[in-house]
Amino acid sequence: MAPATLTFLGAAGTVTGSKFLLTLGDRRVLVDAGMYQGEKRWRTMNWADFPINPADIDDVVLTHAHMDHCGYLPKLVKDGFAGTVWATEGTAALAEIVLRDAGYLQERDAEHAEQHGYSKHKPVLPLYTEEDAQRALTHFRQVEYDTDVSLGGGVVCRWTRAGHILGSASVRVSTDHTAILFSGDIGRHDHPVLRPRSTPQGAPFVVVESTYGDREHPEPERAHxxxxxxxxxxxxxxxxxxxxxxxxxxxxxxxxxxxxxxxxxxxxxxxxxxxxxxxxxxxxxxxxxxxxxxxxxxxxxxxxxxxxxxxxxxxxxxxxxxxxxxxxxxxxxxxxxxxxxxxxxxxxxxxxxxxxxxxxxxxxxxxxxxxxxxxxxxxxxxxxxxxxxxxxxxxxxxxSVHADSTDLMDWLRDLEPAPETVFIVHGEEDAAAALHERIAQELGWTSAVARYGEVVVVEPRHATVHWHRRRVPPGSGQVS
Ligand SMILES: [Zn+2]
CATH class of the missing domain: 3.40.50.10890 (Rossmann fold)
Structure with missing residues (x-):
């Protein structure tokens, strides 16, 4: 059978547009379906044809309901995706609000641009409408935290609380041969409203966000x-x-x-x-x-x-x-x-x-x-x-509802077993590079800053027992 692969179709080289395609046997699982926001060179990619036929994707697995993680779903469904969207209850509830609003706003913005004549496009069309969003919502299936969910085709997923927004999770996707853990967006160690994150089970391959990979949040004497x-x-x-x-x-x-x-x-x-x-x-x-x-x-x-x-x-x-x-x-x-x-x-x-x-x-x-x-x-x-x-x-x-550099390192350090390779995503260049450096220095792990369109093999190089290797003491830079 062809080896399991992971393709970075978003949040690689930028913070938005999270989309990670897993090919596991003959099953195709897309982890997050985020919209690009911000720079125009990325935003125009929302309009491009999806790199594979959306009809060939079996499942979409969501980490949370932010636009840059779920905002592309209505477009994906419009272009032929007919599978299941798996999400926690909280994510499903917030995604309904986020996606309908996105469709509605895009329709209004297109109308406004058309009336006031400031768009280069004629006629001005929305990427998707509120009705498209409504259709995407019919594909949702709710899951519980900390419970193994079988997607079919031997693929099992497990959502672990990430403490970022309501419903947010890290997701571990596994088969008999391999496992890939997606951090999603990780919250700070202390959130004023949400329950704190929990530690997911480790995996040979870990995909970690790096939004604030180069920054520490201030903890001033007098808050705010x-x-x-x-x-x-x-x-x-x-x-x-x-x-x-x-x-x-x-x-x-x-x-x-x-x-x-x-x-x-x-x-x-x-x-x-x-x-x-x-x-x-x-x-x-x-x-x-x-x-x-x-x-x-x-x-x-x-x-x-x-x-x-x-x-x-x-x-x-x-x-x-x-x-x-x-x-x-x-x-x-x-x-x-x-x-x-x-x-x-x-x-x-x-x-x-x-x-x-x-x-x-x-x-x-x-x-x-x-x-x-x-x-x-x-x-x-x-x-x-x-x-x-x-x-x-x-x-x-x-x-901020994002982990800072030290929070990210703490999340990684707690993973058992330690990973074979860490892929760094969801960060601007400097932030991703800084986290890459810290992982090498403090954990001695192999990591790589993911590039857009890159395909990597996600089959452990050695038997499971090897990726149970021990953690190295901070700062030693050596792999035991
Ligand atoms: Zn987020």
């Missing part, structure tokens, strides 16, 4: 002090604060933090507007008793969005009213990297005024508007126009 100061100063000057937040995993953490700060008197109490239908839907999933198990046992779920000064803006009319709002306020809107959604209208309105502040709360991928703001852009292109950036830009890395 930059955030609190920015709110205090802006409110004192009569300005408004805009927080672009990832709808499915950041809004609840931001609200929880604001609530705490209000109670402790660290910030003044001003109206807070959550202007993202997707974020409001995601909050309902977090508060759903069905997912109580995913949250920290000590968390007061009622307090999540229980603040009296929080206003929801579910429809377009209330959203428009918000644009001409007077006086200090905090507005939370998505998307988190300002790649689309209602936050664009707020930016257009708020960026020119130096009294306003924009607080970035997460990873800003290269090529996104969020990244441009983070890097000090003086103007930003929004809806076809250049808007001056006079508002203050503040970054709060403490809100």
């Amino acid at each position: 002090e930059d955030f609190a100061r920015a709110i205090r100063t802006t409110v004192a000057h009569g300005g408004q604060v805009l927080i672009p937040a990832f709808a499915v995993d950041r809004t609840e953490v931001v609200l929880q933090t604001i609530g705490e700060m209000q109670r402790d008197g660290r910030i003044p109490v001003v109206p807070i507007y959550v202007n993202s239908p997707m974020a409001l839907n995601a909050l309902r999933v977090y508060r759903d008793p069905a997912h109580r198990d995913e949250l920290r046992p000590d968390l007061d779920v009622e307090e999540l969005l229980g603040l009296p000064n929080v206003h929801e803006t579910p429809d377009a009319d209330s959203s428009r009213e918000l644009m001409s709002l007077d006086g200090p306020a905090i507005i939370i809107s998505s998307s988190g990297m300002a790649t689309g959604g209602r936050v664009l209208h707020h930016l257009e309105e708020m960026l020119p005024d130096p009294q306003n502040t924009i607080i970035l709360t997460g990873y800003q991928a290269s090529g996104t508007r969020g990244r441009a703001l983070e890097e000090g852009a003086r103007e930003l292109k929004l809806h076809g126009r250049y808007i001056p950036v006079n508002a203050r830009i503040v970054r709060d890395a403490e809100f």
